[in-house]
Amino acid sequence: MKNYERIYILGTSGSGKSFLGNKLSKQLKVPHYDLDDIYFIRKYDKPRSKESRTKKAKKLWAKKKWILDGGGGMWSRGAMKHAKLVIWLQTPFRIRSWRIFKRYIRRKGKYKETVKDCLGLIKHSGKYRFGKRHFHYRGHKNYLDKHNINYIIIKNKKQLEKLYRMNK
Template structure:
């Protein structure tokens, strides 16, 4: 099996991209990057200059090792093409909705500026992810993945995620 130095994690809001990226980063000692940090200058309120963010993305893609996660359609293909492994977190709408509600409650407890409008917007986005045709939709992600011969793991539930993590441990011990 090819060494996994470049991993891209794909999935809609609440799928667990950031958590998985952090876990893999610690386990494999590889830096991880959240594409939200490149898209937004001020998290979820002020977008970064497109030239600046594209330059930042290119600098990541040139690195020998990285773990990146995100859903932005216009960057997905660049990361998919460069990846040794693509992990697609493809949970049910019910699971994703529940996770986004839990995240909202936790952030409210931390006195975050999260509000109910944002939660509703996110749940609508998640609901439309499979129906949509925009760059960050299920359809566009599937087209990108189908277009390239890649090492792909699709995870649809927590049991599959645990099995995947266990298989990584076993491969690293051999």
Template sequence: MKIHIIGCSGTGKTFFAKKLSEKYNIPHYDLDDIYWDNSSQEYGIKTSVEKRDKLLQKILEKNNWIIEGIYYKWLEQSFKNANIIYILDLPKYIYKFRIIKRFIKRKLKLETGKKETLKSLLDLLRWTDKFKNENMKEIIKIIERYKEKVYFIKNKNDLQKILQ
């Protein structure tokens, strides 16, 4: 089984991917881990395109995978190979609340994560508006050719039905 999950920051992609990974006993990959250079001590350093593409190809060669992330422009092969594509399309107030909550938890050291600043939080919140208003339209156009395997998740009930 090959599953691609895409959606804005804070929509629950990682949570959903982990739950599906447990349910089907297949590996889950967060695209942030190949897009961003996690060996860098600085926030926001990208992995080279060549290295990123090689890491993605290694994942796609596996028999089973769950890939999740916000990215789409360099993932045509993933969309093509996926058996199912889930688009998490939740209301703005939900994912913005979750992003702020995650930031606070990380600042209080209740959750691990990248070293974020108040500026990076505000930038992310502004970026989510662009993603929802512009990028999501592009994503829908790109995956139009795969519409028979695309499922939109618009609320918690949609998610629960899939996880049952």
């Protein structure tokens, strides 16, 4: 995996995208970017206009090396097309739910998040596998296959550890 200059980490909320992105960034010495920083003006609070985030995203995609993570909404599909490898995290729902809850507790007071927001994110994460929209599992699978994008799927800790060992 050391040969991949641009890696996109795909997954729903709580799947471990940011954690993996940070870890791979350190291992591979490649800068890591969170698409939430492109999407929001103020983290998790005020979104940028579509034009502004598209402009920022295109500027980022033009860089020679990057590790990007994002949930895979419609506008982030460009990241998948520009990536040399997509790592698709398919973490079990129970783990995602716990992570989302822990993250809410950890960030409490730093952002304008409420318990309702946290529960909404857990609900959204739960719909990921069986939803029919473009940002759900089926939409991601169809997009990756249709565009012949190189991707690997990580479903558990054992597969994740194997991925880490590939980089040493």
